[in-house]
Amino acid sequence: MMTAGLYFSHPACLEHDPRAHMPGHPDTPERLEAIERELAAHAWLGWDRRAAPPAEESQLELVHSARHVRAVRELCEAGGGAIDADTYVGETSYPAALYAAGGACEMARALLAGETRLGFCGVRPSGHHAEPDRAMGFCLFNNIALAAELAIRELGARRVFILDWDVHHGNGTAEAFRSRPDVLFSSIHESPLYPGTGPLEDAGSGPGEGYTINLPVPAGSEEELWLSLLEHVVLPAAVAFEPDLVLISAGFDAHLEDPLASCRLETGSFAEMARHVRDFAERRDVPLGMILEGGYRPRVQAECVRETLAALGGEGQARSAAAESPITSRAAAQVGRYWPL
Ligand SMILES: [Zn+2]
Numbered sequence: 083m084m085t086a087g088l089y090f091s092h093p094a095c096l097e098h099d100p101r102a103h104m105p106g107h108p109d110t111p112e113r114l115e116a117i118e119r120e121l122a123a124h125a126w127l128g129w130d131r132r133a134a135p136p137a138e139e140s141q142l143e144l145v146h147s148a149r150h151v152r153a154v155r156e157l158c159e160a161g162g163g164a165i166d167a168d169t170y171v172g173e174t175s176y177p178a179a180l181y182a183a184g185g186a187c188e189m190a191r192a193l194l195a196g197e198t199r200l201g202f203c204g205v206r207p208s209g210h211h212a213e214p215d216r217a218m219g220f221c222l223f224n225n226i227a228l229a230a231e232l233a234i235r236e237l238g239a240r241r242v243f244i245l246d247w248d249v250h251h252g253n254g255t256a257e258a259f260r261s262r263p264d265v266l267f268s269s270i271h272e273s274p275l276y277p278g279t280g281p282l283e284d285a286g287s288g289p290g291e292g293y294t295i296n297l298p299v300p301a302g303s304e305e306e307l308w309l310s311l312l313e314h315v316v317l318p319a320a321v322a323f324e325p326d327l328v329l330i331s332a333g334f335d336a337h338l339e340d341p342l343a344s345c346r347l348e349t350g351s352f353a354e355m356a357r358h359v360r361d362f363a364e365r366r367d368v369p370l371g372m373i374l375e376g377g378y379r380p381r382v383q384a385e386c387v388r389e390t391l392a393a394l395g396g397e398g399q400a401r402s403a404a405a406e407s408p409i410t411s412r413a414a415a416q417v418g419r420y421w422p423l
Pocket residue numbers: 248249250333335375376377
């Protein structure tokens with residue numbers, strides 16, 4: 083049987099535990115353990131598992147400054163501590179971050195080498211808040227930005243489409259590519275909410291103007307709105323962009339049970355979004371990789387991941403969402419300035 087996809091992970095990612103410095107921190111190793119337990123109970127849905135390799139420091143510098151990389155390493159080696167009010171590291175956090183970034187990069191390589199059409203990185207610490215020169219929001223290095231940059235600089239991709247469906251704005255990824263026309267970055271996120279960036283009007287800058295699509299949604303937003311924005315705003319732009327690679331910052335914290343945000347997606351909502359992106363990637367014949375970001379009810383997040391991977395693997399048909407909500411119409415008017423929707 084042909085494998086459904088490749089699942090990248092490494093035990094080192096379980097060794098990063100911010101609770102050593104801040105008891106009660108929501109980013110726990112149990113998040114990954116729950117995913118692996120859930121998938122193991124379902125025979126990994128036919129996906130093959132691969133060990134993530136560690137990223138080289140020089141790979142991190144594809145996106146990050148040498149100063150930032152050194153500062154994180156030295157803080158970890160000195161025993162760790164606080165980087166900001168949310169972001170804590172210990173001695174084992176630096177290796178964990180190297181494997182997380184290395185997994186994302188290795189997934190991009192496997193996808194573009196044609197070894198698989200689908201990939202998932204079950205890694206942590208997550209990455210989408212990490213800016214080129216700064217760690218923040220539980221994130222040390224920007225895993226998805228590193229994968230996209232590697233894909234373009236070294237793996238032959240000309241254009242990469244990044245969808246960020248974590249409930250928080252992917253400010254780090256947005257900053258990494260804000261003035262670039264070879265990465266289409268699109269984020270659906272609750273607003274107002276941490277980190278406070280990502281207004282609809284921010285479309286990127288310079289040669290990258292139009293290549294950033296920020297779609298803030300209010301607290302309480304449900305599946306219908308998220309799907310509507312994806313189907314009627316994000317994916318039409320992505321069709322016109324003609325990417326060679328699709329990457330998803332897959333956070334599951336827009337779930338109604340998540341303690342850090344107030345959107346109201348259900349477990350199956352992530353699978354609904356995945357079906358739309360799956361169909362897009364299949365029609366364009368481009369590979370698709372997901373990288374874990376947030377999601378802070380481990381059991382719920384694990385079920386979301388299982389349903390999402392099943393959907394990516396072909397389960398279920400995409401359902402169409404209404405196009406005429408005021409939020410979708412306003413977003414379409416803004417994004418339609420740059421893309422044929
Ligand atoms: Zn998040």
